[in-house]
Amino acid sequence: MKLPISKRLLCCAAQVPRGARIADIGCDHGYLSIHLLRTGQIAFAHACDLREKPLQRAMENAQRFGVAEKMRFSCADGLQAVDPEQIDTVACAGMGGDLIAQILRDAPWLKDGRFRLILQPQSSGQDLRRALSEEGFGIEKEALVEDGGFLYYIITARFGGSQPLTPGQQYCSPALLHSGDSLLPRYLARIEQALALTLEGIGRASDPAAREKLPYYRTALDEVREMQRQLPR
Ligand SMILES: C[S@@+](CC[C@H](N)C(=O)[O-])C[C@H]1O[C@@H](n2cnc3c(N)ncnc32)[C@H](O)[C@@H]1O
Incomplete structure (x- = not known):
């Protein structure tokens, strides 16, 4: 069975x-x-x-x-x-x-x-x-x-x-970044896309509580993009 x-x-x-x-x-x-x-x-x-x-x-x-x-x-x-x-x-x-x-x-x-x-x-x-x-x-x-x-x-x-963990590392830990996993480029691309959409949404929001989170997401996105640049090609 x-x-x-x-x-x-x-x-x-x-x-x-x-x-x-x-x-x-x-x-x-x-x-x-x-x-x-x-x-x-x-x-x-x-x-x-x-x-x-x-x-x-x-x-x-x-x-x-x-x-x-x-x-x-x-x-x-x-x-x-x-x-x-x-x-x-x-x-x-x-x-x-x-x-x-x-x-x-x-x-x-x-x-x-x-x-x-x-x-x-x-x-x-x-x-x-x-x-x-x-x-x-x-x-x-x-x-x-x-x-x-x-x-x-x-x-x-x-x-x-x-x-x-920095904001970016909360999305992709050092252990994951250095794992050499073949799915990592796709994972980072997915995270990058989600963070970019979140930032876009917060950018349009008038709610001050939402806007307070802007620096966190901006840092996370910058870090994730840097991780993508550093991936071996
Ligand atoms: C989506 S299922 C996941 C089942 C399995 N672990 C898997 O990954 O396929 C989530 C299970 O967690 C149980 N659950 C939710 N909260 C829980 C808690 N606080 N303590 C124990 N089990 C919980 C639910 O009853 C449900 O059966």
């Missing part, structure tokens, strides 16, 4: 080290944990979801694919039900960057270099990178993947070694 796992989640799985014990937060169908267990890449997964229905689905899928005995399931907000002694890796995929940042803030025990975070925000990546840096987490690696016409980025972070 084939697990209908997406290319995006397979790329998240590729960031998980062999032998890891993971907390899969916002597990939904449970495919990430099930894939990792089924392939023998990991030995334990704690699947958590805020809602009963997705969690039920994850439990049924885990039974169907024969890995339920290697899993724990909790209907819980973020990491609230996770025992830090049971895991060493946290995966948070398919949620907004702001929500992921909040989930991490609500679990201060993650501020320990032994935990690896594998984060795949659907949106607001710049807010998540900024929050990681402010909370003391260093971004070790970023990977890009194209799936269904969308470009996704997967951030691997760990407590310690954080650096303040």
Whole structure:
């Protein structure tokens, strides 16, 4: 039986080290944990979801694919039900960057270099990178993947070694810029286009609160354009 796992989640799985014990937060169908267990890449997964229905689905899928005995399931907000002694890796995929940042803030025990975070925000990546840096987490690696016409980025972070990020680096971290990823030129082009549109919109706005953000976006756009110029051709 084939697990209908997406290319995006397979790329998240590729960031998980062999032998890891993971907390899969916002597990939904449970495919990430099930894939990792089924392939023998990991030995334990704690699947958590805020809602009963997705969690039920994850439990049924885990039974169907024969890995339920290697899993724990909790209907819980973020990491609230996770025992830090049971895991060493946290995966948070398919949620907004702001929500992921909040989930991490609500679990201060993650501020320990032994935990690896594998984060795949659907949106607001710049807010998540900024929050990681402010909370003391260093971004070790970023990977890009194209799936269904969308470009996704997967951030691997760990407590310690954080650096303040400039506006441009909040959109493209040094780890991503130096990743050599073949999708990087397309990612930067997409960011450049989005920032240019945002600036155009703010330029037309009369709302002073919106206009206050102008210098931030202008700096971000200038930096992203500089990154594009420095890409190897
Ligand atoms: C779009 S799905 C992503 C599922 C899967 N991780 C993936 O990437 O394909 C987001 C899941 O996160 C769950 N969720 C939302 N907020 C949550 C929270 N605060 N704590 C745990 N799960 C949450 C939702 O119920 C939903 O099942």
